[in-house]
Amino acid sequence: MLDTLNEIPTLSLADQQSDPDGFAQAFGQSFQRFGFAVVKDHGVPQALIERAWAATKAFFDLPEDEKRGYFVEGGGGARGYTPFKTEIAKGAQYVDLKEFWHVGRELAKGHRFEDSMSPNIWPDRPEGFRDTFLTLFQAFDDAGDKLLSAVARYLGLAPNWFDSAVKDGNSVLRLLHYPPVDANAPEVRAGAHEDINLITLLLGAEEAGLELLDRDGKWLAVKPPEGAMVVNVGDMLQRLTNHVLPSTTHRVVNPPAERRGHSRYSMPFFLHPAPDFLIKALPGCVTAQNPEREPPITAHDYLAERLAEIGLIKK
Structure with missing residues (x-):
């Protein structure tokens, strides 16, 4: 039945409270069919989202030299600013037409993941950016x-x-x-690629341009x-x-031509496991028809491999 769909259905996360199994089936089926799902009533307050859009636009409107002051050479783009035309999709001919800023998890001093998760960097302006x-x-x-x-x-x-x-995952x-x-x-603004992480939660896709390969x-x-x-599935x-x-x-x-003079903004949240989490095929997903495809690897090692492939860190 799902194969007849030509667009992704919109689900309500509010349904999870009254019917957790029903929501799980609908969400999981969308993931299995498309690798993507569309979710409304997600619980992120609209006032907070609007505040975040305003701060995002204000930061990227800053002078280039000021933004580049928050770029960490050799940091793999883990935190702070990454300049325009830095990242490239694996195997792509052209670099992506984007600049971005990364916020990570705040860790207490002496945390066991302190060595593998960089501390956040915060700009002097716009006001209220950190909070x-x-x-x-x-x-x-x-x-x-x-x-x-x-x-x-x-x-x-x-x-x-x-x-x-x-818990204490390396999300960005x-x-x-x-x-x-x-x-x-x-x-293209961002070349054809797959995300590295567990799942990606994205705000800002209303501006046309995002496409998946069916x-x-x-x-x-x-x-x-x-x-x-x-x-989407990572x-x-x-x-x-x-x-x-x-x-996917x-x-x-x-x-389209009439929108090429406009900027596009989006806010993806790349949800990662903890660095020491072992990514190993779940037993329930391994069958005679679908034998285990890849060997186990820690999330930290896998992330390092992939960041090198997309040009954010050097091998």
């Missing part, structure tokens, strides 16, 4: 926990199965700015209702589920 994005990080984290609980139910695991896996909130593009630009080899535009969140979850849940290739294409 806004620490609050938003927590709101995304809370929504992610609920969605992972649905994934666990769908896979026949305990609803809290992911809790220990993502990315503030993205795609500047206006030339009418004849050969590049099973038939055609690109399918992702068009969420205003305020809804786009959620490579770590694909590996953990032995490809039962696919990490996606891209951000250049806009």
Whole structure:
């Protein structure tokens, strides 16, 4: 039945409270069919989102020299600012037409992951930047926990199965700015790629451009209702589920001519497990027809491999 769908259905996270199994089935089926889901009523307050958009735009409007002062050479883009045309999709010909800022988890001094998770960097302006994005990080984290609980139910695991896996996880909130593009630009704003992490929670996909590569080899535009969140499977979850849940290739294409003079902003939250979490195919996802595809690897080692592939760290 799901194969007849030509667009991703919009689900309400509010349904999880009254019917957790029903929501889990709908969410899991969307993940298994598309590698993507669209979720409204996600619990991230609209006032906070609006504050975050304002702060994002204000930061990227700062002078180039000021922004570059927050770039950490050799830091792999883990925290702070990454300049325009730095990241490139694996195997792509052109670099992505974007600049971004990363916010990570705040760790107490002496935390066991202090060596593998960089401390946050905070700009002097705009005012309130730190408080806004620490609050938003927590709101995304809370929504992610609920969605992972649905994934666990769908896979026949305990609803809290992911809790220990993502406790103090190396998640990243990315503030993205795609500047206006030339009418004849050969590049796309973000080349075809898959995400590295467990799941990605994205705000800002209402501005056209996000597309996923469907099973038939055609690109399918992702068009969420205003305020809804786009959620997708990352490579770590694909590996953990032995490809039962696919990490679908996606891209951000250049806009139509009439929108090329406009910037595009988005805020993806890349939900990662803890660095020492072992990504090993779940027994329930390994069958005679689907034998274990990849060897176990820690989340930290896998992340390092992938960051090298996309040009953020040197091998």
